[in-house]
Amino acid sequence: MDALSSLIDGFGVLGDPMNIMYMFIGITLGVLIGVLPGLGGANGVAILLPLTFSMSPTSAIIMLSCIYWGALFGGAITSILFNIPGEPWSVATTFDGYPMAQQGRAGEALTGAFTSSFFGALIAVVILTFLAPLVADFALEFGPAELFAVQLLTFCSFVGMGKEPPFKIIASMMFGFALAAVGQDPTTGQLRMTFGWYELLRGFDFLIAVIGLFGIGEILLTMEEGLAFKGKTAKINPRIVLQTWAKLPKYWVTALRGSIVGCWMGITPGGATPASFMSYGLAKRMSKRGPNFGKGELEGVVAPETAAHAAGTSALLPMLTLGIPGSPTAAVLLGGLLIWGLQPGPLLFIEQPEFVWGLIASMYIGNVAGLIVVLTTVPLFAAILRIPFSIIAPVIVVICAVGAYTVNNALLDMSFMLVFGVIGYVFKKMNYPLAPLVLALVLGDMAESNFRNAMILSDGSLSIFWSNGLVGSICGLALVMLLWPVFSAGLRRLRGTTSQLPAQ
Amino acid sequence: MQDQENTKDGLVSNRSVDIVVALILAGIGVLVIVDSLRLGAGWAEDGPQSGYFPFYIGLAIILASFGTIAVTLFGRNRTRGIFVERGQLLHVLKVLIPTVIFVALVGFIGIYVASAFFIGGSMRWLGKFRWRIVVAVSVAVPFALFLLFEIWFLVPLPKGPLEDFLGY
Numbered sequence: 001m002d003a004l005s006s007l008i009d010g011f012g013v014l015g016d017p018m019n020i021m022y023m024f025i026g027i028t029l030g031v032l033i034g035v036l037p038g039l040g041g042a043n044g045v046a047i048l049l050p051l052t053f054s055m056s057p058t059s060a061i062i063m064l065s066c067i068y069w070g071a072l073f074g075g076a077i078t079s080i081l082f083n084i085p086g087e088p089w090s091v092a093t094t095f096d097g098y099p100m101a102q103q104g105r106a107g108e109a110l111t112g113a114f115t116s117s118f119f120g121a122l123i124a125v126v127i128l129t130f131l132a133p134l135v136a137d138f139a140l141e142f143g144p145a146e147l148f149a150v151q152l153l154t155f156c157s158f159v160g161m162g163k164e165p166p167f168k169i170i171a172s173m174m175f176g177f178a179l180a181a182v183g184q185d186p187t188t189g190q191l192r193m194t195f196g197w198y199e200l201l202r203g204f205d206f207l208i209a210v211i212g213l214f215g216i217g218e219i220l221l222t223m224e225e226g227l228a229f230k231g232k233t234a235k236i237n238p239r240i241v242l243q244t245w246a247k248l249p250k251y252w253v254t255a256l257r258g259s260i261v262g263c264w265m266g267i268t269p270g271g272a273t274p275a276s277f278m279s280y281g282l283a284k285r286m287s288k289r290g291p292n293f294g295k296g297e298l299e300g301v302v303a304p305e306t307a308a309h310a311a312g313t314s315a316l317l318p319m320l321t322l323g324i325p326g327s328p329t330a331a332v333l334l335g336g337l338l339i340w341g342l343q344p345g346p347l348l349f350i351e352q353p354e355f356v357w358g359l360i361a362s363m364y365i366g367n368v369a370g371l372i373v374v375l376t377t378v379p380l381f382a383a384i385l386r387i388p389f390s391i392i393a394p395v396i397v398v399i400c401a402v403g404a405y406t407v408n409n410a411l412l413d414m415s416f417m418l419v420f421g422v423i424g425y426v427f428k429k430m431n432y433p434l435a436p437l438v439l440a441l442v443l444g445d446m447a448e449s450n451f452r453n454a455m456i457l458s459d460g461s462l463s464i465f466w467s468n469g470l471v472g473s474i475c476g477l478a479l480v481m482l483l484w485p486v487f488s489a490g491l492r493r494l495r496g497t498t499s500q501l502p503a504q
Numbered sequence: 505m506q507d508q509e510n511t512k513d514g515l516v517s518n519r520s521v522d523i524v525v526a527l528i529l530a531g532i533g534v535l536v537i538v539d540s541l542r543l544g545a546g547w548a549e550d551g552p553q554s555g556y557f558p559f560y561i562g563l564a565i566i567l568a569s570f571g572t573i574a575v576t577l578f579g580r581n582r583t584r585g586i587f588v589e590r591g592q593l594l595h596v597l598k599v600l601i602p603t604v605i606f607v608a609l610v611g612f613i614g615i616y617v618a619s620a621f622f623i624g625g626s627m628r629w630l631g632k633f634r635w636r637i638v639v640a641v642s643v644a645v646p647f648a649l650f651l652l653f654e655i656w657f658l659v660p661l662p663k664g665p666l667e668d669f670l671g672y
Contacts, residue, residue, distance in 0.1 A: 050659065051657050051659065054657075165572065165575060166571075167568045167569075167571035167572040167575060168568075168572055170564060170567075170568040170571075171526070171529050171565055171568035171569055171572060174533075174561050174562075174564045174565040174568060175529060175532065175565060177558075177561045178532060178533075178536045178558065178561050178562065178565065181536070181557070181558045181561065185543075185554040187551075187554070188553070188554045190543055190554045192539060192540075192543060192554055192555070192558065193535070193536065193539045193558070195539070216603070219599060220596050220599060220600060223595045223596050223598070223599045224588070224592040224595055224596055225592075225595075388631050390626055390627055390630035390631030390633075391623070391626075391627055391631065391633075391641060393599055393626065393630075394599075394602070394606075394619075394622050394623040394625075394626040394627070395623060395645055397599070397603050397606070397622070398606075398615075398619040398622065398623065398645070398646075398649070401606070401607065401610070401615065401619075402615065402649065402653070402661060405610075405615070405661060405662065406653075406659055406661070409660075411610065411611050411662060414607045414610060415607055417607075418603065418604060418607055421603075422600070425596070426521070426525060427525075429521075429587060429588070430518070430521060430522055430525055430587075432525075448557045451557060452551060452552045452556070452557065455551065455552050455556075456550075456551040456552070460547055460552070
C-alpha cells in the first residue's frame with residue numbers, strides 16, 4: 001500500500017491553489033487546442049512548453065498534462081458536431097458520433113463521449129498508480145543493454161502494431177534517428193552531419209519538428225478539403241446529461257474492454273489512434289448491437305473514446321518509469337522534463353517523489369475537472385468552430401511560428417518549422433506515420449548512448465543483448481514485433497482470407 | 505466539396521510521389537552514411553566512434569526506402585490513386601505561399617507587423633471579409649500576442665522598425 005500513501009502525499013501537492021488554477025487553465029486551453037484543426041495535443045504542448053520554463057516543474061507539468069487531457073476531450077467535440085476529427089484518435093468517434101448528431105442526438109453523443117473518456121482515463125490512472133512504482137522498482141536494475149533493449153522494443157512495436165506499411169514505418173523512424181544525430185556528438189564532441197552549417201550545431205529540436213509536422217502539416221491537409229465547416233448545433237443541458245448517464249451503465253463491457261485495449265496500446269507504444277480503432281472494431285464484432293454501428297449507436301461512441309483516453313493516459317507510464325514515451329505528446333512532455341533538469345526513469349520515483357505523485361494525483365483531479373469543463377462549455381467551443389477557416393488558419397500559423405521561435409529564440413527555427421510542415425503534409429498523404437519519427441528524434445541520443453555504453457561493456461560484441469534472460473527476452477520480443485508483419489502476412493495466406501481490419 | 509467537382513483532374517499519381525519520396529529518403533540515407541564514414545564508423549580505443557550508430561541508421565533508411573519502392577512497383581497492394589487534385593493543390597498553396605512570405609518577413613519587420621499583414625491578407629483574399637472586420641481582427645490578434653508574450657510572460661519575440669519607432 002506504498003502507492004496509496006504516496007498518492008495521498010501527491011494530493012497534498014495539489015493543495016496549492018495555484019496548481020488547481022493551472023489545472024483549469026490547462027484543461028480549457030487543451031479543449032481549445034483539441035477543437036482547433038492544426039493544434040493538437042503534441043504541438044499544443046510543444047508551443048506552450050517555453051512559457052512554463054519560469055514555473056516550478058510540478059506546476060508546469062500539471063498544466064501541460066492537463067492541456068493533454070483537455071485535448072483528448074476536445075477531439076470528440078469536432079468529431080461529433082462537424083464530422084471532422086480534431087485529433088487522429090477521434091476519427092473512430094465520427095463513425096457513430098456524427099450520425100447521432102444528424103439525428104438531433106448531439107447532446108447524447110457528446111455526453112456519452114466525455115463520460116467514456118473520463119471512464120477510460122480513470123481506469124488508466126488507477127492502473128498507472130499501482131503499476132508505475134512496481135515497474136520503476138524493477139527498472140532500477142537495468143543496465144545500458146536492458147535500457148537499449150526496451151527502447152528497441154518500443155520502436156519495433158511501431159512496426160508490429162502500426163497500420164501503415166512496415167517499410168514506411170521503418171523509414172520514418174530511421175529518418176527521425178538521423179535527424180537526432182545531427183549536431184554535436186554528446187560523447188566525443190565531434191560534429192555530425194552539419195556539413196559546415198554552423199546553425200546545425202545545436203541539431204534539430206524535436207519541438208520545432210512537432211510544431212511543423214503536426215501543426216503546419218495539419219493546416220495544409222485541412223486546407224485541401226476547402227474552407228467550409230458545416231456543423232450541427234449542440235444542445236446540452238443537465239436533463240440530457242442525466243438521461244445519457246442512465247443509459248451508459250449497460251455498455252460497461254464495451255467500456256471496460258475499451259479501457260483495457262487502450263491501456264495496453266498506451267503502455268506499449270501503439271498509441272491512442274490504433275487503440276480507438278481496435279476498440280471500435282472489437283465492439284462492433286462482439287456487441288449484439290454491432291449491426292447498428294455506423295448508424296448512430298451510442299455504444300459506437302463509447303468504444304473508441306474509452307480506448308483513446310485510456311491509451312493517452314497510460315502512455316505516461318513508460319514515460320515516467322523508463323523514460324520512454326508511449327505517444328508523441330508524452331514525448332513532448334518528456335522533452336519538458338529534460339529541459340527542467342528532471343531525468344525521467346526509475347530514479348525519478350526516488351529522487352523526485354513529490355513531482356511524480358503530484359503529477360499522478362493531478363491526473364485524477366484533472367480528469368474530473370476536464371469532465372466538468374467540457375460538459376459546461378461545449379456550446380462555447382462549438383461556436384469557436386464557426387469562425388471561418390480563413391481567420392483560424394492564419395492565426396494558428398502565427399501561433400505555431402511564435403511557438404517555434406520561443407523554443408530557442410532563433411529565427412531560422414521558423415523556416416525549419418515550415419520545412420517540417422511540408423514534410424508532415426507529404427508523409428501524412430503518403431501514409432508515413434509521424435509518431436515514430438518524433439519518438440526517434442526525442443529518444444535518438446538516449447538510445448544511441450545506451451547502445452554505445454552496452455557496446456563498451458561487451459567490447460563491441462552484440463552478444464550482450466542476449467547475455468541474460470531479461471535482456472534476451474526483451475530483445476526476442478522486439479524481434480517478434482519487428483517481424484510481425486511477415487508472420488501475419490504468412491498466417492493470412494495460410495488461412496486464405498484477406499485482411500479483416502476495417503479499411504480506413 | 506461542390507466547388508471541386510469540375511477541377512477533379514489529378515496532377516501527380518500517388519505512385520510517382522511514393523517513389524520520389526522513397527528516393528529522397530534513400531538519398532538522405534546515403535548522406536548519413538557518407539558523413540558517418542568520414543567520422544569513422546568503427547571502433548576506437550575508448551569505444552565506438554561517432555559514426556558507429558548513424559552508419560546503421562543510414563543503412564536502414566536506404567533498405568527501407570528500397571523496400572517501399574519495391575512494394576510500390578511490384579507489390580500485391582500497389583499504390584494507386586492520385587496524390588493531389590488541382591483544386592486541392594490550389595487550396596494548399598493559398599496557405600503555404602503566404603506562410604512562406606510571412607516567415608520571410610518576420611526577420612525584417614518583426615513578428616507582430618508581419619502577422620497583422622498575414623492574417624489581414626488571408627482574411628481579405630481567402631475569406632473576402634469587409635475591410636472593417638479585416639483591420640479589426642488583424643490588429644487585435646498581434647496586439648493580444650504582444651500583451652501575452654512581451655508583458656505577461658516576458659518572452660521577447662522578434663521586433664522590427666515599428667516597435668523601435670514606438671519605443672519598445
